[in-house]
Amino acid sequence: MKSIWQLGLLTAVGSLWLAGTAGAQSPLAVQPLSGYGAPMAMPQLVSPAAMGVPLTYTPHGMPFYDPALLAVAYDEYAGASEGYYEEVEGEFNGAVEGDVDGSFEECSDCGGAGRCGKFFGAGACACPDHWYDFHVEYMYWRRDTVSRVIPFTSSGTGPGTIVLDSDDLGFDSYEPGIRVSASFVFKPGYDLEMSYFGMFERFEDGAQATGTNDLFSTFSDFGTNPGPTGFPETDEASLHTLAYSSDMHSGEINVRRRWKNANCRLQGSILYGARYFRLVEDLAHDTSDTASGESLEYDLETVNDMIGFQTGGDLYLCVLPGVMVGGEAEAGIYAIRTKNESVMNATTVANPLVEEVETHDVSFVAEASAVTIVQLTRRTRFRGALTVLYLDGVGLATENFDPNRTGPDVVTPAAMPFVNDNGNALYYSYTGGLEVVY
Numbered sequence: 001m002k003s004i005w006q007l008g009l010l011t012a013v014g015s016l017w018l019a020g021t022a023g024a025q026s027p028l029a030v031q032p033l034s035g036y037g038a039p040m041a042m043p044q045l046v047s048p049a050a051m052g053v054p055l056t057y058t059p060h061g062m063p064f065y066d067p068a069l070l071a072v073a074y075d076e077y078a079g080a081s082e083g084y085y086e087e088v089e090g091e092f093n094g095a096v097e098g099d100v101d102g103s104f105e106e107c108s109d110c111g112g113a114g115r116c117g118k119f120f121g122a123g124a125c126a127c128p129d130h131w132y133d134f135h136v137e138y139m140y141w142r143r144d145t146v147s148r149v150i151p152f153t154s155s156g157t158g159p160g161t162i163v164l165d166s167d168d169l170g171f172d173s174y175e176p177g178i179r180v181s182a183s184f185v186f187k188p189g190y191d192l193e194m195s196y197f198g199m200f201e202r203f204e205d206g207a208q209a210t211g212t213n214d215l216f217s218t219f220s221d222f223g224t225n226p227g228p229t230g231f232p233e234t235d236e237a238s239l240h241t242l243a244y245s246s247d248m249h250s251g252e253i254n255v256r257r258r259w260k261n262a263n264c265r266l267q268g269s270i271l272y273g274a275r276y277f278r279l280v281e282d283l284a285h286d287t288s289d290t291a292s293g294e295s296l297e298y299d300l301e302t303v304n305d306m307i308g309f310q311t312g313g314d315l316y317l318c319v320l321p322g323v324m325v326g327g328e329a330e331a332g333i334y335a336i337r338t339k340n341e342s343v344m345n346a347t348t349v350a351n352p353l354v355e356e357v358e359t360h361d362v363s364f365v366a367e368a369s370a371v372t373i374v375q376l377t378r379r380t381r382f383r384g385a386l387t388v389l390y391l392d393g394v395g396l397a398t399e400n401f402d403p404n405r406t407g408p409d410v411v412t413p414a415a416m417p418f419v420n421d422n423g424n425a426l427y428y429s430y431t432g433g434l435e436v437v438y
Helices: 002-021 067-101
Strands: 055-057 064-065 134-143 153-157 162-165 175-187 190-199 202-217 236-261 266-288 295-320 323-346 353-375 380-394 423-436
Touching: 134 380, 153 236, 162 202, 175 423, 266 323, 266 380, 295 353, 323 380
Parallel strands: none
Antiparallel strands: 055 064, 134 175, 134 423, 153 162, 153 202, 175 190, 190 236, 202 236, 236 266, 266 295, 295 323, 323 353, 353 380, 380 423
């Protein structure tokens, strides 16, 4: 029985030796993990000689390997191979887990700068594509100036001492608004974008001048026409007031063509599309004389509706993993319809004077932003910006105020109503919001 067992062992060892002489390799020769999804080779058998077991011979000259030495060598080799397997398996699982939850420790694109794969995934850690599916930002707008200086009231007759004009109306506060955008990829490198922004509250301001029956109005050329003291509703008055408000809304639809340079640090886009812009302004000018009880109320609304073609683009530089800085700009020529509607009512006349007139012309709208974008998660980014908006060739309420009167009362106009659409307005805003990628 013992001889049979020895013969079987020698046969097995001989087979192993023949396999080893055929050039077999390591018992667990596994391809190194070259990256996510890399295949692993199947384990292969090797000769005992490859495991360091010396070849001995029986008294009859038969070659064989000492079973005790063979068992020891195999245990050592198997342990090493098992450790290698565990290492490879750990690397593979870590790579898969990192791809899922973004836990890569380093990547070559950012020079091993840290856990930047958390934001972009392996292989693109320092240069994310700047595109989004949905974008919303809160805006704080401020208007630089109201308009050109328009005088309304003087102290004493004649325009020598102006005590109330449009320069007293200062939009010094920031008013809140919102911008909402959505983007759809309709072919490689091309997005269709739709965007709206508007105000939550109007720009509003007021000013007044008080006196002791010594205020004179621009309606009477400051008490000189008709002379000697102007109109009873507006001159020799004790109180003149101004109230002004402005509102704006915009909607646009654009096609954006994106590009990126070879090392992906610099990227940008070209934009072209259509935009609608609406600017509405209201002016109220009231005068009263507490001694005589005479008064006047003048209300004017100026509406600008603009629609036209625009073009522009953006340019961004990736300065750190997850941080981009850049700028955006767009501008266009617009067809504009400007409409004035005024109502003038005085205590000395039975019926108010209502005037309405409109004109059609060409205007210009330009918008530019300096932007910083910071990656928050794989799907969200924070966006902060300083935005400047410029309108030219628009109607402003103060510049459409018509003081020309012929008498015998203050509500009789000197000429047909007019529209002045040569105004301009400058706005700037601080914004903050999110860009979301689904």
